[in-house]
Amino acid sequence: MRYIDDDLKDKTILITGGAGFIGSNLAFYFQENHPDAKVVILDSFRNQETLSNGNLKSFGHFKNLIGFLGEVISGDINDKALLQSLEKNYKFDYIFHEAAISDTTAQEQDLMIKTNVNAYADLLNLAQKHGANMIYASSAATYGNAPSPQRVGREAPQNVYGFSKLCMDNLSREYMKKSNISIVGLRYFNVYGPREYFKNSTASMVLQFGHQILCGKNPRLFEDSDKILRDFIYIEDVISANIKAMNPLKSGIFNVGTAKARSFQDIVDILQRELGTNLTCEYIKNPFIGSYQFHTEADIASTTEVLGYVPRFELEDGIKAYVEEIRRVYNEEVKK
Template structure:
């Protein structure tokens, strides 16, 4: 197949490209990281060339808001568009910035996919659930920030076109694994805690971290979900492990794997008013996605990459 991946130099996009490039022709679209920052001081774009060092396909540097970018994809004539590009920072509250980037462009991608008869698999987000009780299920949403709202609106638009195109939205829960390092502050706490421990520092957790639950899903499972989506019915599906684990669990597993016993440091949670305290994906019986990695298995599989990053990037 010919496959276009927007946000293909980012975390999930790059993993997908590297997984598929052996058997398919890949075009990556990415704005690429620069010195542009958002109103919270974080980077606007996380696309990084080091995620693509082993990539053999074509990279086109462009903004999804630019008509030239759409024309580039149209000319490529992909069979599938994996649409991962977005401002994905949940702590950004500039509604205009988030919605013009994430939402306004989405209609263009739907129309493009219809015109060229391409399947469209796009990134939604578990953030749409807000504080809804676990397990979170599609159809019961309560977004608490502009990013979550943008994803919910994308899901609503997509539903209007199910009869015209193959469109699947994937609501990612807390994805971790290879390729996330260049997300900087928004990288998972798995890699952040691991690098604290490797540096000999006490892991810093929010107070009552043994009572804060998340559905942590390993990158290899998230990539598999995208492949399952190619043959699934149109719809929106949760991508998680289906199991809720605590941030304390992450630290305990890492310390066991790394052979350390550093005391934890507990700090006040500055996001307590806009925080999800328990997330767990309700996995749909209507599609074939089956997560394979427990948190223990995922961290163990990830550990060599974590150590490499610590040596080559953190201490470079």
């Protein structure tokens, strides 16, 4: 679906983190709906480098971009020489900043702040020099254990990732005061959908439960999973919000969710219905009580008012749209 009628012919769009989950979906949105736009992807791509928790430092994967026809640059947003080269050799009209250390369990505070906050300041300076509108990924992690519905201005981050995203938002507000470009931060809630598989263990529970079920394993949930509620949002709604943020009524920070909290039990029940299975759920003790969000629900009133964003996908709709891709990834990546 095309989310704006603007003609993007001769416009140049930079997508950082473009080989990741959301960035790659953005790239294909433009390729399919605005083929006359020039799309440049910057991504560090994955290697064997890991964080102290054992997870990969970068989740970018070439398979997310198979079929993409635009320009692809391998590089790190912390590389100031690379950013200077981008400033000199391109003239961007829009920057979609999705690159980040996105692992909420990462302990490297120095790397998190350097990558998520300091490099973002450099990209904001690039956007100003080019006159490019900036749309960047913030996060619902800024809210921590704040009560639902989560509203901008009620932040209480519980980890360095959430703190780094709040720092980005605060930095953005300072730039908004003095900048002639629009700057929009999008606080994503629990996103699921195609091209997330290469996030490995940080991929959504929709995908992880789907693959458990396809393996014939009983789905394993925490006890009282029917009472653990999250705002799950399908990737197509996230892309819609990003596109509508290209030319907003005003700059700002906005939630991107469905405004409806659903349970992990709901996910399993819907998946079993769609996959035609009737496996017995197994319930285990939740080891994260005390450091675990039990209810998230985005307040999207300002997102609707300023961006014109209205979510289209209920959880049932999103899983139904996603289930064949879950099967494909299972057959091509998990079973091999």
